[in-house]
Amino acid sequence: MVMTGAEIVIRCLQEEKVDYLFGYPGGAVLYIYDELFKQDKVRHVLVRHEQAAIHAADGYARSTEKVGVALVTSGPGATNAVTGIATAFCDSIPMVVISGQVPSAAIGQDAFQEVDTVGITRPCVKHNFLVRDVRDIAPTIKKAFYLARTGRPGPVLVDIPKDITAQKCEFEYPQTVSIRSYSPVVKGHQGQIKKALQLLLEARRPMIYAGGGVVLGDAADKLTALVRKLGFPCTNTLMGLGGYPATDPQFVGMLGMHGNYEANMGMHYCDVLLAVGARFDDRVIGSPDHFASEPRKIIHIDIDPSSISKRVKVDVPIVGDVAEVLGELLAQLEATSQRPDQESLGSWWKQIDEWRRRDCLKFTQGEGLIKPQYVIQKLWEVTSGEAFVTSDVGQHQMWAAQYYKFDKPRRWVNSGGLGTMGFGLPAAMGVQLAHPGSPVACVTGEGSIQMNIQELSTCKQFRLPIKVILLNNGYLGMVRQWQELFHGNRYSESYMDALPDFPKLAAAYGHVGIRVDKPGDVEGALREAFKQKNDLVFLDFQVDATENVYPMVQGGKGLTDMILSAEDL
Amino acid sequence: MGKIRQASDPSTALDAHWLRGLLAIQNKTIMRHVISLLIENEAGALSRVSGLFSARGYNIESLTVAPTEDASLSRMTIVTSGSDDVVEQITKQLNKLVEVVKVVDLSESAHIERELMLVKVRATGKDREEMKRMADIFRGRIIDVTDTSYVIELTGNQAKLDSFVGAIDAGLILETVRSGICGVGRGDRVLKV
Numbered sequence: 001m002v003m004t005g006a007e008i009v010i011r012c013l014q015e016e017k018v019d020y021l022f023g024y025p026g027g028a029v030l031y032i033y034d035e036l037f038k039q040d041k042v043r044h045v046l047v048r049h050e051q052a053a054i055h056a057a058d059g060y061a062r063s064t065e066k067v068g069v070a071l072v073t074s075g076p077g078a079t080n081a082v083t084g085i086a087t088a089f090c091d092s093i094p095m096v097v098i099s100g101q102v103p104s105a106a107i108g109q110d111a112f113q114e115v116d117t118v119g120i121t122r123p124c125v126k127h128n129f130l131v132r133d134v135r136d137i138a139p140t141i142k143k144a145f146y147l148a149r150t151g152r153p154g155p156v157l158v159d160i161p162k163d164i165t166a167q168k169c170e171f172e173y174p175q176t177v178s179i180r181s182y183s184p185v186v187k188g189h190q191g192q193i194k195k196a197l198q199l200l201l202e203a204r205r206p207m208i209y210a211g212g213g214v215v216l217g218d219a220a221d222k223l224t225a226l227v228r229k230l231g232f233p234c235t236n237t238l239m240g241l242g243g244y245p246a247t248d249p250q251f252v253g254m255l256g257m258h259g260n261y262e263a264n265m266g267m268h269y270c271d272v273l274l275a276v277g278a279r280f281d282d283r284v285i286g287s288p289d290h291f292a293s294e295p296r297k298i299i300h301i302d303i304d305p306s307s308i309s310k311r312v313k314v315d316v317p318i319v320g321d322v323a324e325v326l327g328e329l330l331a332q333l334e335a336t337s338q339r340p341d342q343e344s345l346g347s348w349w350k351q352i353d354e355w356r357r358r359d360c361l362k363f364t365q366g367e368g369l370i371k372p373q374y375v376i377q378k379l380w381e382v383t384s385g386e387a388f389v390t391s392d393v394g395q396h397q398m399w400a401a402q403y404y405k406f407d408k409p410r411r412w413v414n415s416g417g418l419g420t421m422g423f424g425l426p427a428a429m430g431v432q433l434a435h436p437g438s439p440v441a442c443v444t445g446e447g448s449i450q451m452n453i454q455e456l457s458t459c460k461q462f463r464l465p466i467k468v469i470l471l472n473n474g475y476l477g478m479v480r481q482w483q484e485l486f487h488g489n490r491y492s493e494s495y496m497d498a499l500p501d502f503p504k505l506a507a508a509y510g511h512v513g514i515r516v517d518k519p520g521d522v523e524g525a526l527r528e529a530f531k532q533k534n535d536l537v538f539l540d541f542q543v544d545a546t547e548n549v550y551p552m553v554q555g556g557k558g559l560t561d562m563i564l565s566a567e568d569l
Numbered sequence: 570m571g572k573i574r575q576a577s578d579p580s581t582a583l584d585a586h587w588l589r590g591l592l593a594i595q596n597k598t599i600m601r602h603v604i605s606l607l608i609e610n611e612a613g614a615l616s617r618v619s620g621l622f623s624a625r626g627y628n629i630e631s632l633t634v635a636p637t638e639d640a641s642l643s644r645m646t647i648v649t650s651g652s653d654d655v656v657e658q659i660t661k662q663l664n665k666l667v668e669v670v671k672v673v674d675l676s677e678s679a680h681i682e683r684e685l686m687l688v689k690v691r692a693t694g695k696d697r698e699e700m701k702r703m704a705d706i707f708r709g710r711i712i713d714v715t716d717t718s719y720v721i722e723l724t725g726n727q728a729k730l731d732s733f734v735g736a737i738d739a740g741l742i743l744e745t746v747r748s749g750i751c752g753v754g755r756g757d758r759v760l761k762v
Binding site: 118119122123126127130147179180181182304305306309310 | 613616620654657662664667669
């Protein structure tokens, strides 16, 4: 059937079973929007800023097993999308972004709303394409979805000049795709898996360290089964939270810069480390030299060969899909009668429990100011740990990660790699659309929320009953914390003067806004908010401005070098 | 009075030999590597490779690229330098690029390197004969002649071209153009799809 390029774009999205398309119209994508208008299978979500379209598609993808899809126009539409694309790239989120481009003949002429989108996005996409022929649209979109979701996932951008969307050709959606230069390894090497199992069985002080790859690779069940079968302690990275149930006794908490004492100590002093879908980044292991100072054997399972031995030398590398490899490990474990030495494992657990008794996340909620940690703890209680929680970036993000105990994968949605402020609210929109009827909370700060607050308007239009949990301390809290600890209390530009009246602002957008400033009101306000199934409720918690995130490992220091509380300073 | 540099002289901290020694202790000896790869012959493919090197702070000493006998593929030779860890990352990162079909580190075993150089030299009076003789010694060819100049074409490995440039009078060189290294494995080592 002969169709225009624009019709083909929409048909391709339908073929890929795209239910939500996040976007913003403009000159170069007018033909595509015209075709969108004529159908009702792909529902378009009109955001208020292109960055939010990408974050919403991102939140949609993170909370489901599907590819997020966004559509933006040329020039500023594409440049506004860049932060969102980079965010998705840093956290390996499967996403397809379609951008309009000026007509083919105008490319390179400094045309109105022209930028080299493929050039600008090249370093922050898994791959990108400029479509030069209408006949290439369908095969290119097919490839884009395939690349986005296979191997190490990531965003793929397809740039389509306006004239191409108006030209016509025969449409046929390719059933298969093959790219000779691209063939990600799925199955792990049998011999390596055998070696890994042997190491694990001989371990005296084992630790299992699981990252975002477990969540993205849908391997949480297999990881949980393996950890339980072995009886080993397990820690998650910020990106991996929910990959192992946080309320399980074998879970030692998140590790890293703001990780639990027992997790960081265990990570450092273990003799065999199994790393699964994680990449030993600077926020996780601190100084690589310090980390390497303690001898241990490392097994590393990852889909991306370039993640292996990048920052830390690995003894047993296993390249493959984490679910696939963990499945094989489990099968081999079941096939053997050998089990880890229970006596040494027992004394290792004794050591871990001793570290645990430090109770590094303790805090006291008095009568006076609301402690931010208390709000998150209550949020967890009120939602029975079942909510989807998105966050922005800063202190509130760390508190949410520390105090909300995620038992299931894909419930925790945050910008870990890039650390993008302004991510939380638009991401929550994508999550809420993907999970209508489920409780969705956006934990944010008064700095971050203002970076995409215009999306309150989108939330109104699409009736998204998100609960915004604002931990308002009047400071760019994480910046303030670093300035307090490392810059002699000189709070350079970290004070957010002239803040708006957030409840009134929420009301102006047509939502419910509530200010909470007494500890005794926290739980009630949360319960009230989550009772309102149809409305967005914006809770402005006035929290203790002096509170810092602990434990803390200073940048560049070793994992065991933790500041546990203000008394340690 | 002779200059004796004290051990405490802070400038020694920037001494290249000192630094090389330190890196050698850490098993991070910087070595030259010749990486050869096949990549889809598509618009933008070259910038993906060059962008990767600049974004990750890898060195490029030279880079040559041209289509192969199969017009859908380009062959690229990159001369880089780095410790073993860095070069391992370079090959992994190159392999990760969707358009890259195959990557080999030629310097891991026996291989041949060749570079083409064109040198335009002043050739008048007694220099004219001298230039001709030097070109002959280095098995170069004079491919352009005017009353006052020659263009000499020379092929060889980097060291040979360097020594030719060193052997002729620097004042007579008008310009030099070098292609960068092309490399191929010896014998049965073949880089093919």
